[in-house]
Every structure is written in structure tokens, then in C-alpha cells.
Amino acid sequence: MTPAPPVVTTKGLTHDYGEVVALENLDVEIPPGVTGLVGANGAGKTTLFRILLGLLHPTEGSVTVLGEDARTEPMAIRGRVGYMPEDQCLPDEQTAADFVAYTAELAGIPPGEARRRSSETLFLVGLEEERFRFLGDFSTGMRQRVKLAQAIVHDPTLVLLDEPASGLDPEGRDQMLELILRLSRFQINVILSSHVLTDIERTSGWVVMLDGGKLIRSGPLASGGDQRSVVAEVLEYAPEVASALRARGYEINVAGPRISVTGDDGSVERAIVEEVAAADAGLVRLVRGASSLEDEFLAGRAR
Amino acid sequence: MTDEVIFDRGYRRYDGPRLGSAGARRAVVRDGVRRVLGLRRKARRKILPWSLLAIATTLGAVFIGLHFFASQLPVDMASELPRYGELFDFFSWIGILFIALAGPTLLIPDRTQGVLSVYFSRPLTVATYLRAKLTAFLGVTAIIYLAPQLALHLGLAFLAEDGFVGYLGSNLDVLWKVPAVTAGYLVLHGGIVTAISSVVSRTGAAAAIFLGILTAGGSIAARIGLIEGPITRYVTLLALDQHPRIVRDWAFDITTSDYPASQVGFDPWVSVVVILLIAGAGVWWVHRRYRRLA
Numbered sequence: 364m365t366p367a368p369p370v371v372t373t374k375g376l377t378h379d380y381g382e383v384v385a386l387e388n389l390d391v392e393i394p395p396g397v398t399g400l401v402g403a404n405g406a407g408k409t410t411l412f413r414i415l416l417g418l419l420h421p422t423e424g425s426v427t428v429l430g431e432d433a434r435t436e437p438m439a440i441r442g443r444v445g446y447m448p449e450d451q452c453l454p455d456e457q458t459a460a461d462f463v464a465y466t467a468e469l470a471g472i473p474p475g476e477a478r479r480r481s482s483e484t485l486f487l488v489g490l491e492e493e494r495f496r497f498l499g500d501f502s503t504g505m506r507q508r509v510k511l512a513q514a515i516v517h518d519p520t521l522v523l524l525d526e527p528a529s530g531l532d533p534e535g536r537d538q539m540l541e542l543i544l545r546l547s548r549f550q551i552n553v554i555l556s557s558h559v560l561t562d563i564e565r566t567s568g569w570v571v572m573l574d575g576g577k578l579i580r581s582g583p584l585a586s587g588g589d590q591r592s593v594v595a596e597v598l599e600y601a602p603e604v605a606s607a608l609r610a611r612g613y614e615i616n617v618a619g620p621r622i623s624v625t626g627d628d629g630s631v632e633r634a635i636v637e638e639v640a641a642a643d644a645g646l647v648r649l650v651r652g653a654s655s656l657e658d659e660f661l662a663g664r665a666r
Numbered sequence: 667m668t669d670e671v672i673f674d675r676g677y678r679r680y681d682g683p684r685l686g687s688a689g690a691r692r693a694v695v696r697d698g699v700r701r702v703l704g705l706r707r708k709a710r711r712k713i714l715p716w717s718l719l720a721i722a723t724t725l726g727a728v729f730i731g732l733h734f735f736a737s738q739l740p741v742d743m744a745s746e747l748p749r750y751g752e753l754f755d756f757f758s759w760i761g762i763l764f765i766a767l768a769g770p771t772l773l774i775p776d777r778t779q780g781v782l783s784v785y786f787s788r789p790l791t792v793a794t795y796l797r798a799k800l801t802a803f804l805g806v807t808a809i810i811y812l813a814p815q816l817a818l819h820l821g822l823a824f825l826a827e828d829g830f831v832g833y834l835g836s837n838l839d840v841l842w843k844v845p846a847v848t849a850g851y852l853v854l855h856g857g858i859v860t861a862i863s864s865v866v867s868r869t870g871a872a873a874a875i876f877l878g879i880l881t882a883g884g885s886i887a888a889r890i891g892l893i894e895g896p897i898t899r900y901v902t903l904l905a906l907d908q909h910p911r912i913v914r915d916w917a918f919d920i921t922t923s924d925y926p927a928s929q930v931g932f933d934p935w936v937s938v939v940v941i942l943l944i945a946g947a948g949v950w951w952v953h954r955r956y957r958r959l960a
Contacts, residue, residue: 446783471690
């Protein structure tokens with residue numbers, strides 16, 4: 364069986380803003396499905412999205428999106444791609460239904476069909492009741508959902524989601540990630556940028572890691588991470604907490620405020636909480652099985 | 667236990683027609699007209715545009731009424747009443763206020779609310795977007811200028827002694843003069859207001875700057891221009907508000923005022939050139955600015 368063609372291919376892709384090099388010699392092939400684009404702020408994620416949409420041209424190299432050259436066929440690409448920007452991008456004085464229908468029309472969908480699809484898509488993202496409210500009255504979570512709705516209303520083959528869970532509370536983040544997973548079930552390919560690695564681990568089958576415009580890694584993502592490992596992010600006194608846990612016999616890795624503890628039994632989490640409390644430190648995050656991607660990213664950055 | 671199930675409508679694929687760039691352009695025009703008129707917006711967005719339209723319509727009705735009243739009198743009063751050319755003087759201030767509303771409303775919110783990043787991720791170029799905005803602007807503002815003129819034209823035709831058709835036949839020149847003069851107003855003012863709206867972030871501030879340039883700026887330029895000197899006469903051309911009126915007087919062969927540019931010896935065609943230059947500069951500036959924003 365022939366493997367499905369990649370949705371994005373870049374060869375020697377470089378882009379600079381004068382002195383600042385945003386992307387450097389990027390060779391990537393992104394397969395169909397959900398792909399996580401990982402990188403810290405300024406890693407070049409948004410620049411890559413803008414190049415994929417044909418809004419920016421590479422300084423060097425080539426980019427192909429859904430088989431089309433992004434430099435010469437940007438209009439063909441934009442008709443088949445949806446984009447959810449990270450920043451504020453909604454008009455306050457339009458209703459959700461009107462705005463999403465309008466963006467569908469901008470993608471060439473006839474007006475009547477655009478309105479129907481607008482209603483259906485807002486239903487899909489959980490905003491059926493609120494669709495006739497003005498966007499200026501929406502909460503952050505609702506606004507993120509509208510941003511997602513406008514990105515998929517015109518039946519794109521590929522959607523580019525720039526930090527889709529940004530600014531959401533844990534429940535909102537959970538719902539947004541669930542929506543993204545649903546997109547893949549509708550055969551919509553997704554490239555999802557985030558600097559929250561657990562979001563990528565939860566949703567993506569493929570990962571592209573960028574740091575300072577350079578490729579750290581592009582490849583499949585092992586599902587679930589290392590379930591034997593528990594990661595704790597500690598506010599102050601991380602070395603003291605790590606020493607105490609080591610004294611209890613656990614295998615420990617420390618990187619700044621991040622402590623990775625390996626241990627099969629369910630007592631690891633309890634031990635961490637006890638030692639953090641004993642050291643009078645603060646516990647920012649405690650998660651099992653999420654360390655693999657983070658470790659890989661940090662190791663890649665160190666290289 | 668019941669037989670009811672939750673039905674997930676899921677996601678419907680679309681394999682119908684796609685209208686491409688032309689569809690996108692029509693969508694921007696439609697949205698632009700709605701936005702200026704406050705349609706599908708909150709009630710307070712409707713107040714100003716519809717008030718101006720109501721004032722224009724009322725004034726048009728008053729003029730038709732005056733002509734009707736004059737036609738009933740034994741003496742010839744109708745020739746003393748304002749007709750097509752003079753009517754622009756009565757409507758131009760409403761038109762300028764409407765333009766001060768329409769230009770910023772069409773351009774500024776898209777830019778300041780970040781919506782351009784969504785629009786330009788669709789098959790829509792900067793040029794297509796701006797052309798569509800310009801079409802919406804010209805279409806909706808032309809109503810303010812042309813609707814009263816059309817009402818007057820039809821009203822005069824109904825009142826004419828030689829009959830409705832006879833009047834229309836003997837006044838065919840109105841059909842090009844009124845649109846030409848209207849274009850002069852819209853092109854000049856549109857060029858200025860869109861250039862301002864492409865850099866200013868608040869609609870109210872953009873409108874105030876536009877009105878300031880036309881009123882205070884024009885007055886200052888006229889005063890400086892009338893001072894004797896080798897170059898100062900050219901400064902009179904910066905009194906921008908006079909140019910559409912000079913074209914209007916030229917087209918209708920009337921003299922309503924002594925304009926600064928006329929006083930220092932500029933012919934009416936110079937005003938046409940100034941209008942086209944300012945409109946061209948405005949379009950160039952806005953396009954350049956939006957290419958950077960896209």
C-alpha cells in the first residue's frame with residue numbers, strides 16, 4: 364500500500380527578517396493526521412504558518428502544502444487550508460454566526476450555504492446557543508471556539524492551529540483538545556502549534572520540534588510518554604526536594620525547577636507532595652507519563 | 667431506560683461550488699455596506715448613518731415641495747430655486763459627515779481587532795480586499811449624493827409643463843453631470859479619509875482628522891495661498907474642499923463662490939488633476955500600508 368503523501372514538505376526552508384533568522388534550513392515532511400509543532404516563543408512556529416499560507420515567502424528553500432507550491436499557488440492553498448491565529452482576531456461588533464458565515468464566504472462558499480455551515484460548525488464547537496450573540500460579549504474560551512469554527516467552516520483539508528488552548532482554564536483546555544482530536548476523526552489534517560508539551564502529547568501522532576528557527580526533531584510521537592516517570596515542577600528548593608526523594612530510593616533527574624522521578628508504584632506522587640511540603644516549596648505541576656517529549660525537547664535544545 | 671439517543675451531527679463535508687476570489691470580493695462588499703449602515707450590528711451603530719440618510723431624504727423632499735409650491739404661483743419663482751448644481755451645496759456637508767463615518771468604519775476595526783490575519787488566510791489578496799472595500803465605500807456614500815438628486819430629477823419631471831418624458835429628454839446632460847460631480851466629491855474625500863484610516867487606530871479620531879483637514883486645513887491653505895509670492899499661489903490648491911465644488915461649477919456652468927484657486931488664476935481642470943492626484947496617492951498609500959499588514 365502506498366503511504367499517503369505528506370501534507371507539508373519543506374526543503375532547505377530559511378526565512379529571515381533582516382538580521383533575525385526566524386527559520387533556518389528546515390527539512391520537514393509532515394504526514395496526514397495531527398501534528399504537533401513544538402517550540403518556545405520565538406521558535407519560528409508562527410513564521411512557519413505564515414509561510415505555509417503563502418503570506419510570507421521563504422528567503423531560501425521550498426515549501427509544498429497539499430501538493431501545491433506555497434510560493435506560486437498561495438490562493439489554491441488558502442482555499443483548502445484553515446488558520447486559527449493565536450492573537451485576537453474576532454470583530455467585537457459581529458455575531459458569531461455572521462462572522463463565521465462571512466469567513467466561509469471569503470473561502471468561496473456561496474452565502475446561503477455559508478450560513479448553514481456556520482450554524483453547523485458553531486454547533487460542533489459547542490456554541491449553538493450563543494451563535495447570535497455579539498463576539499465582544501464572549502469569554503476567552505468562547506472566543507477560542509469561534510476561532511476554531513472559522514478555521515474549519517469551509518471544509519479545509521488542513522488546519523493550522525496556532526496555540527489553540529492559549530488563555531484557557533484547565534476545563535476549557537481539555538474541551539479544546541478534545542475538539543482537535545475530533546477534527547482528525549473527520550479526516551481533517553491538523554498542524555497544532557503549542558509550547559505546552561502535554562497538549563501535543565495528548566493530541567498528536569507526529570511532532571516537529573523547533574528551537575530558535577532550527578529543527579530539533581521531526582518524527583512520530585510515542586503515545587502516552589513514559590508511564591513509569593512522574594514529573595514535578597517545583598517552585599524554589601528543587602535541589603532539596605530532589606535530594607530528599609533520592610534518599611527515599613527513587614531514581615531522580617533534575618533540570619532547573621523540573622524533577623523527574625521514576626517509580627512504578629503509586630506512592631511516587633505522594634512522596635513528592637510530602638517532600639515538597641517538608642521543604643516548604645511550591646508545587647506548580649505534577650504529571651505522570653508526560654516526561655518523554657519534554658525530556659526529548661530539553662535534550663534537543665541542549666544539543 | 668428510554669429509546670432516546672444523543673445524535674451527533676458531526677462534521678459535514680462540502681463538495682459544492684466554490685466561488686473563488688469573486689465570491690470573496692462580493693462578501694467583503696456586502697459586509698462593508700452592512701457595516702457602514704450598522705446592519706446586523708448593535709442598535710447604536712445604526713443611529714448615525716440612518717440619521718444622516720433621513721436628513722438627506724427629508725431635505726430632498728423639502729426641495730421637491732418648494733419646486734411644487736413655486737410651480738403653483740403665477741410668477742416664475744422656480745428659476746430662483748436651487749437645482750442640480752446648487753443642491754450639492756446643501757447635501758455636501760451631509761455627504762462629508764457620512765464619508766467621515768464610512769471610511770474609518772470600513773477600514774479601522776479590521777486592522778485594530780486583528781481580523782486581517784483571518785481574512786488574508788483565505789483566498790483573498792490585499793488588492794482584492796481593498797478594491798472590495800472601495801466598492802462598498804463608493805456604493806454606500808454615493809447614495810447620499812445621488813438619492814436626493816434622483817428624487818429632484820423625477821420631481822421636476824413630474825412638475826414639468828412639457829410632461830414627464832419631455833423633461834427627461836431635454837435634460838439628458840444631468841445624467842452624466844450629476845454622477846461626474848458626485849465622483850469628484852467621493853474620489854477626493856475617499857482618498858483622504860481612507861489614507862487617514864489606514865494609520866489611525868480610532869474611528870472617531872480618524873473622522874475628526876478628516877473633517878479638520880477639510881475645514882481648518884482648507885481655510886489656512888487658502889489664507890496662505892492668497893499672500894503674494896512666487897510659490898504661495900500653489901498653496902491655494904491645498905484648500906481641498908474647493909476642488910469638487912470648482913468641478914461642480916464647471917460642469918453646471920454656475921458661479922456660487924470665488925474659490926482661492928480661481929482667484930490666483932488656476933483653471934478648473936487643475937482641480938480635476940488635484941482630485942485625481944490625491945485619490946491616486948491615497949490608493950497607493952493604503953495599498954502599501956496593507957501589503958505590510960498582510
